[in-house]
Amino acid sequence: MNKIILFTAFIFCTFFAKAQQQDSVQIRKIANEILRNSNAYSNLRVLCKDVGPRLSGSEGAHKAVLATAQMLRNAGADTVYLQPAMVTHWERGKPERAYAQVGKSNRSLKVTAIGNTVATKAGGVTAQVVEVRNMEELVKLGKKNVAGRIVFFNIKMDPTFIRTFEAYGANGAGRRKGPAEAARYGAVGVIVRSLASNVDDHPHTGATVYNDSLPKLSAVAISTADAEWLSKELKHQPNMKVSYETHCKMYPDVLSYNVIGEKIGTVYPGEIITVGGHLDSWDLAEGAHDDGTGCVQSIEVIRAFTALGLQPKRTIRAVMFMNEENGGGGAKAYFDSAKTKHENHIFAMESDAGGFTPRSFSIGAKGETQFKKLQSWLPLFYDYGIYEMHKGGGGSDIGPLAVLGTTLVGVEPDSQRYFDLHHAETDVFEAVSKRELDLSTVNMTALLWLVCEYGLP
């Protein structure tokens, strides 16, 4: 049995090896160019240190638009333009403060307002706290136990998920719909344990979605270390009061831009291949891994094509999407434009999972034929760290294109460190490894080159 299997595997490998030998040589050239001469890391330094935080509608966001447009020109894009997009404009205002009343003294708590939330009234909200470990507990407690109180969603990220994005999905309800659900039962405020995989002192923000038929509650995320403290303390002092104050405000949407740079296809200019990340970041940090890296990788794809003299057969378009974090205005504008212009988007790739070492591609294919075509290229990526292409989605900025029949691909780097710093002040340039960033870009560029060259059936 074993011998037959091994023989078949050998034939199988030989078959692909021959077909892909030339592609393999080209991909090695791409890898060498990027690993030797990539600008992604130095561009990221500019985006993190010179531009800094860049929440939609902020001055930083506008600086980021101008800076990345220039980077795309330097990278040798045939054309660079700004695509108008109406985007969310939410501001944090003055820094938050929070404390717990322990006996006669106050213990300060590390919190940050959750994105898109309303402010507390002046002076803040002060109330007893009711802790829940999941949404079912909230329902069980009901109005009787929740009304007039602050709900503390102490939902931990389950460490047994190997792919941390799965824990982020499974354990993220507190932030995403906690404020809305707590309002249903008459709560006066919401504290959410930061969606973080480590225990430290840095609160992690992120957006929430209100239910328009219910009151809008102010809400803060608390650091995981303080969440542990608060939970423990509440066991001893269940009547302990907590106070917090936020000053945030939602303004009307404002005009901003997606930044786009293209290399026009030489043979099929009408077949469009998108590669992108999002340009906006939360206001707490430099938005290095989220998602400065996705932006500078997309720019580097253009630079690598230019440096290698690769004229793509199909049009490749690097897009810095605006407003991914708290509204999706950029994604909507990109989709609307594509639809209105009847553009033929055959393929789109999104890098919005950090600039870590490469591991896999997630594929939302138009059909099984496209999925198989992409998978047939997998052996070309083994040497560069990617061993897996599986079915899934592409990401929230390219997601809308699915209805146009676009095959979507999400870049999936190693996810172990991402939720230590995601949406927190620790997401800074220094947390990015140049080699990891470049190696992930190598894989992105290689797949994009294959699609440019061969198209998708």
Added chain:
Amino acid sequence: MNKIILFTAFIFCTFFAKAQQQDSVQIRKIANEILRNSNAYSNLRVLCKDVGPRLSGSEGAHKAVLATAQMLRNAGADTVYLQPAMVTHWERGKPERAYAQVGKSNRSLKVTAIGNTVATKAGGVTAQVVEVRNMEELVKLGKKNVAGRIVFFNIKMDPTFIRTFEAYGANGAGRRKGPAEAARYGAVGVIVRSLASNVDDHPHTGATVYNDSLPKLSAVAISTADAEWLSKELKHQPNMKVSYETHCKMYPDVLSYNVIGEKIGTVYPGEIITVGGHLDSWDLAEGAHDDGTGCVQSIEVIRAFTALGLQPKRTIRAVMFMNEENGGGGAKAYFDSAKTKHENHIFAMESDAGGFTPRSFSIGAKGETQFKKLQSWLPLFYDYGIYEMHKGGGGSDIGPLAVLGTTLVGVEPDSQRYFDLHHAETDVFEAVSKRELDLSTVNMTALLWLVCEYGLP
């Protein structure tokens, strides 16, 4: 054709899936235990922060022996003991100083003495510098151009190697034998570009090996940033003099210990399975990734077995080897003891490539049968990030066991960040990700459990 291949692949997968289902359940239990309750990270904190640097023969090394023996007891080892080993005792002495004479002023250079080197004479060595890019250039220059000068080995790590250890091997001759080779041509000193993958201000040390028939030259490693500067400056001022002074000294070997903790096999106690890392570290830093992580992972293997109530059928032995960095005394003592006692070492695993996210196992099998047996388990590791087992070696501490017929396995985590910090002051606790460390330990423990359970043919 495609259909036949897919069908065979399906049969192939089903075949293994059934055979390995139960193992898969046990490995999931191991993973859950470690990801939830691992002590590796907190033990590493102790080793890095409370113990600190621990070069062989130093007070730190002795503290590390006592600390890890206690950790092994806490982890539930059946027996913990110290194995005597004669080890290298080299001391850096007072900090180094170095500068280049630029016109009438001196520009200081960031250097560190290379491990095991002799000191300069009092006042240091001052001479013109001759730069070489590889060993061939040194030979070509010959005595005529080298005598009386300082040789500057400016050999970069080639960034196009995807696995950085290959670049470390290919581009490491300057440090490993540069001082010996320069002496052959009458040089008076040696400056080696740090073996590092990034450009920064931190020099990286590491051992060199002298040629006993040639004079012993003092030697320093220079930071990569200063290597770049020096190279550029020498093009303008080829006669520029550089001065450096070191105070290091080699003392006679001293008595130290390997630290060993065992869980005795319940069925085949005489079949020994080793898992280890090295306890000594360079004196510049905390030795977090090199190799505190290998030590605390090995201890965690024991703890996980204990916590899960897994009584190994074969004896599993966690070993903290002393003196890996600059002598190998611990490895020799372990091998000598194994040989003298006629122990049956069926398997040994070494983790000495950093505590990063897991990627592959390198296998130095006794024979093809053992290699195939190990490879048949590979699908069990896909879920935990390991997609590859290939032929190779185990590591320098377990390496000597090969002559006893032991199958050796090297743990290969992702290597992109390792040579940013290897042997430099940046190799600190903060550079380790708890999740990456734990996930690598999951894979180690799973493979060790399989060997404990099934042995090797």
